[in-house]
Amino acid sequence: MNHVTANQAWNTQKVKRQNKLDFAKQKGFSKQVNAQQARELLETVISCGDRVCIEGNNQKQADFLSKTLSQCDPEKLNDLHILQSVLALPSHIDVFEKGIASKVDFSFAGPQSLRLAQLVQQQKISIGSIHTYLELYGRYFIDLTPNVCLVTAHSADPYGNLYTGPNTEDTPPIVEATAFKSGIVIAQVNELVDELPRVDIPGDWVDFFIVSPKPNYIEPLFTRDPAQITEVQILMAMMVIKGIYAPYKVKRLNHGIGFDTAAIELLLPTYAASLGLKGEICTNWALNPHPTLIPAIESGFVQSVHSFGSEVGMEDYITQRSDIFFTGSDGSMRSNRAFSQTAGLYACDLFIGSTLQIDLEGNSSTATVDRISGFGGAPNMGSDPHGRRHSSYTYQKAGREAVDGRLIKGRKLVVQMVETYREHMHPVFVEQLDAWQLQEKMESDLPPIMIYGEDVTHIVTEEGIANLLLCRTPEEREQAIRGVAGYTPIGMQRDHVKVAELRERGIIQRPEDLGIDPTLATRDLLAAQSVKDLVKWSDDLYNPPSRFRNW
Amino acid sequence: MNHVTANQAWNTQKVKRQNKLDFAKQKGFSKQVNAQQARELLETVISCGDRVCIEGNNQKQADFLSKTLSQCDPEKLNDLHILQSVLALPSHIDVFEKGIASKVDFSFAGPQSLRLAQLVQQQKISIGSIHTYLELYGRYFIDLTPNVCLVTAHSADPYGNLYTGPNTEDTPPIVEATAFKSGIVIAQVNELVDELPRVDIPGDWVDFFIVSPKPNYIEPLFTRDPAQITEVQILMAMMVIKGIYAPYKVKRLNHGIGFDTAAIELLLPTYAASLGLKGEICTNWALNPHPTLIPAIESGFVQSVHSFGSEVGMEDYITQRSDIFFTGSDGSMRSNRAFSQTAGLYACDLFIGSTLQIDLEGNSSTATVDRISGFGGAPNMGSDPHGRRHSSYTYQKAGREAVDGRLIKGRKLVVQMVETYREHMHPVFVEQLDAWQLQEKMESDLPPIMIYGEDVTHIVTEEGIANLLLCRTPEEREQAIRGVAGYTPIGMQRDHVKVAELRERGIIQRPEDLGIDPTLATRDLLAAQSVKDLVKWSDDLYNPPSRFRNW
Incomplete structure (x- = not known):
């Protein structure tokens, strides 16, 4: 960080980031964080008023991190501005009900649209704007750049390289906007492996990763019987x-x-x-x-x-x-x-x-x-x-x-x-x-x-x-x-x-x-x-989720 | 490649790719390729009729690879369909004049616009369409997916991880569209280093890299005196x-x-x-x-x-x-x-x-x-x-x-x-x-x-x-x-x-x-x-190219 200290006035974001990382280090956090300490990590590296991007996609969800955020202490963490593609899970709304976050910019709120409308009525949430996906990603690089992002991947290796598996979805623009504007990138993963099948997100873009107690949730949204x-x-x-x-x-x-x-x-x-x-x-x-x-x-x-x-x-x-x-x-x-x-x-x-x-x-x-x-x-x-x-x-x-x-x-x-x-x-x-x-x-x-x-x-x-x-x-x-x-x-x-x-x-x-x-x-x-016919057509390669199996 | 051989009929692209890679291996090529052998590599892994995406950006240019392509034998390599953001260098046009390529889809041809018009008149080139940049990238994922891409980065490590430095420009969509549709990714780099300052493109997306005899060309396009x-x-x-x-x-x-x-x-x-x-x-x-x-x-x-x-x-x-x-x-x-x-x-x-x-x-x-x-x-x-x-x-x-x-x-x-x-x-x-x-x-x-x-x-x-x-x-x-x-x-x-x-x-x-x-x-x-005033304003941090220095 030598290049920064020369002129801190123009590198306040990098300094803030480094202070957060130093603080986390003092508390004993290294790159891989234990799931039990996830809440403490979030309370350490997120500041009040931060823009926090939660990977809530159309399908896959950073559900563990989202739930953990909703369990943070609103005395310590409040006034967050949430950026998110899809408000899909109860925890996505809980952070507003609990007073941890106060503002949201998003694209879709299908499953939570009713609760969202109620929160607006109760003035517990302020909606910035409702976007189409690509528009929201565009704003990540202009005026809605995240200070912290909470993303999800299938696996990590010890260096924090991430393998998203088939559901890469929104991860690349979220991580890029955060990592390259002095933000902090935190990923939940389903498993830690020695070697990834492939690298989807380079490890040096990732600050912390946590093996989640349960695999991340993925909605079979596009299956029609x-x-x-x-x-x-x-x-x-x-x-x-x-x-x-x-x-x-x-x-x-x-x-x-x-x-x-x-x-x-x-x-x-x-x-x-x-x-x-x-x-x-x-x-x-x-x-x-x-x-x-x-x-x-x-x-x-x-x-x-x-x-x-x-x-x-x-x-x-x-x-x-x-x-x-x-x-x-x-x-x-x-x-x-x-x-x-x-x-x-x-x-x-x-x-x-x-x-x-x-x-x-x-x-x-x-x-x-x-x-x-x-x-x-x-x-x-x-x-x-x-x-x-x-x-x-x-x-x-x-x-x-x-x-x-x-x-x-x-x-x-x-x-x-x-x-x-x-x-x-x-x-x-x-x-x-x-x-x-x-x-x-x-x-x-x-x-x-x-x-x-x-x-x-x-x-x-x-x-x-x-x-x-x-x-x-x-x-x-x-x-x-x-x-x-x-x-x-x-x-x-x-x-x-x-x-x-x-x-x-x-x-x-x-x-x-x-x-x-x-x-x-x-x-x-x-x-x-x-x-069942689809399975037959697929030469038994298609393996539908159990809720779509009635045979 | 076991998963592929089970049903080759649906994995012909992967098989073709593997055959090219096997052929290159037989010829003694490993991931790092010597600049002297670049032409042989291209003649080995590019097939006639392939869609080849050359990284010709607004600013940085895969100039060594482009020049090498233009020096290939048109008897061996012809009828290529070139995909390219910008036709900027003479070699970008040479490939058509020499009969190596016959069709182009692109976005901008400022410096070569005159020669391009002449080639059209001489019926030596067929123009697919002229695009705006984002439109061309979009087509890389739909109907103009490259079989081979020739990109450029600042440095590589021994694993082929790439560091683009400040000029990332078009590299990510080009490499992603190619690497994930069974294409072959070849990068020229200015230097090989043990450890990169950061990873911009993961090494497992890259098939071959070549340390170029000269650093890649970058045009100071946005400097106005x-x-x-x-x-x-x-x-x-x-x-x-x-x-x-x-x-x-x-x-x-x-x-x-x-x-x-x-x-x-x-x-x-x-x-x-x-x-x-x-x-x-x-x-x-x-x-x-x-x-x-x-x-x-x-x-x-x-x-x-x-x-x-x-x-x-x-x-x-x-x-x-x-x-x-x-x-x-x-x-x-x-x-x-x-x-x-x-x-x-x-x-x-x-x-x-x-x-x-x-x-x-x-x-x-x-x-x-x-x-x-x-x-x-x-x-x-x-x-x-x-x-x-x-x-x-x-x-x-x-x-x-x-x-x-x-x-x-x-x-x-x-x-x-x-x-x-x-x-x-x-x-x-x-x-x-x-x-x-x-x-x-x-x-x-x-x-x-x-x-x-x-x-x-x-x-x-x-x-x-x-x-x-x-x-x-x-x-x-x-x-x-x-x-x-x-x-x-x-x-x-x-x-x-x-x-x-x-x-x-x-x-x-x-x-x-x-x-x-x-x-x-x-x-x-x-x-x-x-x-000079700009340099002063910058606290001497701005270092203009010599052609803009008259003091």
Whole structure:
């Protein structure tokens, strides 16, 4: 540290870091810390007011460290500013209830969205902003740089080199932003080994590691049981394949999470193949290793998949399909959420996902009044990237549809795939998104819209496809949306003459316009009808978590 | 490799890789390769038709490996598909002239743009696409994954761990995409050491490393001599500070390269400080370590800078200013172009840069007919990110100006700063961009526009500022642009009545409307008037390259 002492005034962060490390050393801590002393470590190297980044991912969780932080003494440790991709575990909220942390910047709070909303009401938490993942990582390097990060990896060697295994996920940007701005990096690991299968994070970026009493939690978030896919979903999936993927020749894409897109994946080896689309569509993916993609992979539809994270039970299958997946020399997957989101933004021609509400401008949101759920990756994937400069058949065709004159840029396809009514008979199509009410309640500058209407190109419902690219006025757009909104109040109030005209012009397409017979939309079309079928397709390489096994 | 042989059909890439490695081993190659054998190595592990990613960055260059590749035997090695950020060196073009490579996907070709255009004419090269940097990295994980990459680092240890030093730049995404999709990673390094100051790339991601006969080339691309800044540039910089940075309270930003923005940097400690703007603007940057930012840093204007790459001569200064820059525990900078571009896209409120041409819709381009230069980072930084969800004073104010009704999203500020005439009296403002002619010549789907008019919010010239956000029709927009286009033909053809109205409404602002006296725009206002002044400001820590030393 000689280079620092020369001018401490400009190296206060390094000095602060060194003081923390010296203090820890005085207390007897070395690089490997005993789990029993984890709380003491945190109370030693975290200061009040610090920005602390907890690795709470979409899937894997630094659960031990998060729980330990929530057990710290709020007299010693308070006013922390938490940075976190996903608020998933009870301990993620406990730190606010206990007064240890006071502010949060995050991306998604699915499982904890209700408690989060309550804490806001009780004024026990201040929400900085809700981000899309890549945006949050960007801010780690600008104005939300962590002072301390609590991350998780599968194993460490005695030097603190980390092996993340298949779930690398968010670890690289978190550690890089912290380690290279004089922060302190603490990792929990499942095991200490002499030699790692591979190094995912170099040991000299890591200050402390702790073998956790239990392996870190990983949620099998992307597993969908084919048995639960309905015939309506199959009909919509047929429309997507024949009405969007085929004419636009969509090769590079991302699928959102859920049964709607799982249905598409399971129709590729059957319905799409019968249309002669093998090799023509869906070849290159930014996607987690969805088990429902196995039949399409085995049928030769898929050339490559880069993943944000892994999926529980897919480990052996991935290892044995290294032509498809990104894997290390050890055979296990290398995922990377930052790079996969970058690829989803700039290298994919289509994003398709679901939502809870859509308004008459095509804005969509998953926010409802009593839940603050956030967005995850959807705003990034579901946006037309104005920085994109390479072309493709898809990009150009979509761009051409959007303008009458000279083509200056293409368009990314952003598709919303919804049934007109969701659970409890809530209509998806609404006059006004709940997001506006939520904005008032949260007193935020902007409403929590997931995908902006201006970025949406197609809406698919059981009634048909609305192509918003071809609409030339806001009025046409509104009627195109009403025209696929079914028996919702929004759909009932359609202008029938205008909707007929839009159908004539191909802006609205019904199943029959696409040559799809709805009576053929049966579960027989699914390449796999159960999780067991997926296992069979995988040559017994897929090993589903027990909760998905009913045989 | 036992896990692979079980099912070779799905692991052909790993098998191919292993065969190449076995072949190299038979020839006696171990991990460290002698420079004299570099050509033989490349001819051994690269196959005809391979996608080869050469680390040709904005600044540092894998020059030895690139030169070696260009010396390979085209009988043995041909039809390569080159992936590369920047075509900067003669050898980057030689590989095409010699028939070793036939196709290229890239981002920027500044120094080689003329030769590149000639090769296209001679049909010796096929251009896949021209990208912005982040877009190209994204494609590395989707459909442009390298089979072999040739990268460069400062040093290696005997295990092949790499230390990139301050110029990490593009290395991480290149190596990750290659190493984890069964590719082969070859690094040139300046030196072999027993122990690295820090590990930037883990050794088990690297297959071969070669101590290069000469240190890798690094271009001091971002050094601008204050002595060359003109009074017109100073006037424009004053307008930007008082007319844009101050009212929008721009804190998080990126500056393009060039004297226009260097002038802004040098006015921060003088003019901006006199307006009371210290701490109010320009606090957090995504920026290479511009020497012209030194006075602003020393004056306490700047809180943090995250960098795409480093800058020659700034090493000691950076080490001694670790509160500002991202540095490793060894004291040297950690740059990362992928993360800095991500931050520029999603975490910055403003991008300001220059261009060669602007049309009446505000589209801008640096492409001219006989040069294929590409874009670099500008399309990414200069786009309004529709995936952004966090707010800021800047973002919200800009969003509010753009709409009359309810605010659904904010706007990123994208500013083009140009003198109305560039060198050789070429008018910057034109009826039609040369990009359209170039599109025809290149037979590409889309014209090589750098920044789309729809993303540009302000145009600043010596005549004033045009605020395009406030324009409500294409006609207003056109007149706003004409209204600051000076004595160019475009400017002369303005509608004087409309321009006066736009000025009345604050859409056009002249220096006098901003309370700026153009006679005060003198070089006295610059915090540093020479490179020597910058050295003084830096407390002699800045060590400029000899070509910038005239004392």
